[in-house]
Amino acid sequence: MNDAQIPVLDVEHVSVSFGSRAVLDDVSFSVRRGEFTGLIGSNGVGKTTLLRAILGLQRLDRGTIRVLGAPRAARSAAIGYVPQKVVLDPDVPLRARDFVALGLDAQRWGLARRTSQQRARVEEIMGSVDALRFADSRIGSLSGGEQQRVLIAHALVSEPALLVLDEPLANLDPKSVQEIVTLLHRVSSERDVAIVLSAHEMNALLPVMDRIVYLTNGRAASGTTDEVVRSDVLSALYGQHVDVLKLHGRVLVVTEPGQDEPGISQHSNLTVD
């Protein structure tokens, strides 16, 4: 097996519980180089826990997680991370480009002396996420969509093989959602970076996802969208009958009344679109 065939991310039989509550129950999937993977599920199904486990910030009760074939015991620069809801104080005295540069080596001790090569890399990465026009503004003064671009540049500047984003589309207006999705898709293919992105709403991601990991009640189904987003597969996952409706190129997952867990976010599509 040569390097290109080693999965960038290999999640095998992972279980995590908080006290007596099983948050992740035997979750398995793998991601290959340059693939775009959507981790889909409603709020509270364990998406953030799974991402934290991938990052090495969450201990596993069972199972293994490998990044580029290596066990995820030590954290490495192989993963770029965009956390959920980063609150950037407007008064933080950091320009967007300073913050991106921190992505190069923030874990190291001592002051940074930037080489011209590093500055060029920061410039290049900010250009590729279309963030140069506000590179000299304070990060806290930027809009949500702009901050998202800066966070993505920060995560990418160390040239990781895997980019992990926790709900990057939440709290963005529909236009920014579209822009960020397009941007991530482009970056993923241009730089051969695998992307794992969590979201509670899959429709904006349908055109770009190579793979979907659908998470509910701690269990996951993974595959292409056509393999997973089907009535029989999701019914088995939910343990109850689930209808999958496809309307105008969009997908609607409908559960029985009373089972509001997946229903709420999907319902809002009906009214919004």
Added chain:
Amino acid sequence: MHVLFEPGFFSSGPVHVALAVGGVSALVCAVVGVFTVMRGQSFAGHALSDVATTGGSGAFYFGASPLVGFLSAGVMGAGAMELIGVERLRGRDVATGVVLGFATGLSALFLYLDSTKSAVTGVSQQVLFGSIFSLDPSTIPLVSALSALTLLVVVVIYRPLLLSSVSPDLAAARGVRVRLVGLLFMLSLAVAVGLSSIAIGSILSTALLIGPAATALRVTKNLRAAMALAASWGVLATWLGVMCAYDSYYWLRPNPGLPVSFFIVGLIFVGYLGAGLPARRRPSSTASSLQLESASA
């Protein structure tokens, strides 16, 4: 020259000590203060100043140097706060409050005991509001060494501290030991507060810590520029304060001069207000995002 510097200013021994200790303390406070403001830990700084009060008043009772008292109590307080305030961000506020209440109670006890034990008057005044003109010249080497050490620690943890100040999550994911970095910073903060307590008194020490830093952050959006500006302004305000206090002895003759701390804190306050004025008139920093919105509309 006589308008600014009353006779003997440059030849006075206590003035030399005051300028040296005050200047070095202001420098450390400014650098640590910028991070303190950025991390939203001003309250922790204030709490540590109360803990330092306990140490200072206690040291006086046991016949030790107030500097030793300020520092040891501050370092212990910082460690305790970091240990109690585990995991949750909200927990830290509560832990700080608990330590604070107890420390203030102890201060009350020691200050009472101090006043009954010795015939020396003004212990409370000295501990709480400082007595920079009555410092022993032998404190200069200790103050300098501690300052150098603290600045060195801040330089060493600079990058991890910066990232974990912006987002602890991001820092942890990159392998930064967020709690270790946080603890090292709290210890630096404790030393800065101790030095500030020597200069302007424990109760006022937050002013020197937070004031110049907050002023600089109003003026510049560049972190290193903010540190340089805060340090320059902190040192300048301290020296001007020392000068005014020295001069006030001549202005008000035959009445006694006014306390140094008042002048330093007053200058810092005026500087902070002054830095806010141009910011009001400056076009809002959200101009770029406004343009975007109008472009998309």
